[in-house]
Amino acid sequence: MNPAGGLPRGGTGRAGRPTLAVVGATGVVGTVLLGLLSERADVWGEIRLVASERSAGRKLTVRGEQVEVLALAEDVFDGADVALFAVPGEVAAHWAPAAVSRGAVAVDGSAAFRMDPDVPLVVPEVNARAARVRPRGIVAGPCCTTLTMIVALGALHAEWCLEELSVASYQAVSASGRCGVDTLREQLAAVAGTEAGTQPGDLRRTVGDTGPYPAPIALNVVPFAGSFAGDGWTTEELAVRGESRKVLGLPRLRVSATCVRVPVVTTHSAAVRARFENEVTAEKAHEILAGAPGVVVCDDPAAGEFPTPADAVGTDPAWVGRIRRSLDDPQGLEFFVCGDNLRKGAALNTVQIGELIAAELREGRPRLP
């Protein structure tokens, strides 16, 4: 039996607390991860920072201390209880199992294991218990687009039972890593002070290189995220469908998604229409969401109150507003939600899962059937 799936080995780090490895500590998500580890209640013993050979020897600050970055290798996981992965999918695909084989529980934020039936896909506010059953010793987190809306949806589903979901996203460039942010900033500098965006093709000429995107992203919106998955769909749209089903435990949930990149640096938004098995009211939805952990209701449109990325960026919760019952369907609810794609959309969810594992190790809780 895989030790990571079995009884806890107990913390081996300082003060008896679990040892943590952070793999991808130098990346966009990794940087936010170190910030969160420094801000949050400290449950960890030793924290090891890991990245590629390119970064080995660099010093990064976590919990106010300078820590040297190690190059990724099998032995960085020796004695580690938990390993958080914030690296490209192909790196995680190889190294998460390697961490498990050295005795750590691996928590992965990449796409590598999300749809693996032997890997739980966890959003702690929604399905924390799922993290306890991990046949491969790995726990995955959903993509940032799913994470933007799933905490609010989970709370509403618990009350009314979700049966259909229609989502249009407004996705920020930092979800493409540093090159996404650099591309938007460079294009903004190129268009500022020009008349670009008013004649066919003039924006393409003005911005030149489109970086990781198939079209200009400054002064534009691009209805294509991820890669092409066949039958007209993108991988990102299929991810929203598959992951929502898996996290909510609704394998036949009807889902439509259109994923669109917008010129926002950080914080994804989504226009959501949800249909439930039961009749809904906007008042009750307010009440449910106001009481849901990880959700903030920001909804007084008459007073100009609704969430926008500019206000949600840098914060942990999902900001929900524009809550209203569908005019032509008493079981339909519509809302707009914003969430920081680097925090809850990536680093925060990974850290929260890590903390669940740490608590499990601490409590010596036996593995669930």
Next chain:
Amino acid sequence: MNPAGGLPRGGTGRAGRPTLAVVGATGVVGTVLLGLLSERADVWGEIRLVASERSAGRKLTVRGEQVEVLALAEDVFDGADVALFAVPGEVAAHWAPAAVSRGAVAVDGSAAFRMDPDVPLVVPEVNARAARVRPRGIVAGPCCTTLTMIVALGALHAEWCLEELSVASYQAVSASGRCGVDTLREQLAAVAGTEAGTQPGDLRRTVGDTGPYPAPIALNVVPFAGSFAGDGWTTEELAVRGESRKVLGLPRLRVSATCVRVPVVTTHSAAVRARFENEVTAEKAHEILAGAPGVVVCDDPAAGEFPTPADAVGTDPAWVGRIRRSLDDPQGLEFFVCGDNLRKGAALNTVQIGELIAAELREGRPRLP
């Protein structure tokens, strides 16, 4: 009987062609309107340009000729056969009936008459015949958000019968007139070269004045367009519902809309999910849309082909791509559509309606029952 609703008086302008008044000729929409009148097959006799007193005496070019702008007054409509209105709603509300009382047919692009049961709401590609029955002598065009998608939807509806519509919009700032464009350009200049958009509230501090919008529009998206209409809805969202029903002749069509402003200068986009009474296929949808007047299909996502505002701006048609059948509903079709909000979304639709009226006058076609 109102003469504008009755038999044609015949053209009174040069070469026996109808006389046209363009009211609001100096505005954002009016400027595009003059361009279209200059480009299109010329059906008009005299063209009079009208705006507020502020602009009286200015000279504008139309059909290659310099024409002096007249201040809006009753007598500018004397002898006019058709008057196109591109002015704020409250100005149209007073002056379109005034034009009718002087014998002109009024075509209005504002919100003033769209939902008036005695005013047809016309999109020539979809319901041209409706323009012939105009008890008040006035014909209205829908708002730019409805116009973005309705031509494509009308073609699909004719084949499969629409029963439900879910729309999320990505609306450009030029729909707010010149002040929307100026606000976005000023905010872009303020954020260029800064790190704004990465910390809570920093964007609000960097951009300062938010102009006509309730939140920053550079590096942001704003889920609020129009004004607050009660029960959680905005006027723009209710307009999309009411106008789609009226244009398609489906008074009980189920519609959900979320209208969101994005930092794009010109060209609205919409992520559309349409459910029909009949089963659909993506192949047949391609065929229908490729043959529909006013629609261009741009849909090969594997090759990076899909519409974006940067490519649709300055062009007449609705650009449709990302066409796919819903994965969980054989009657559901999803697509993404981009259309220039100043052309088909405003000026072009108004001109097209004007041309319908001109043809009716020319043919001396009797009024329909």
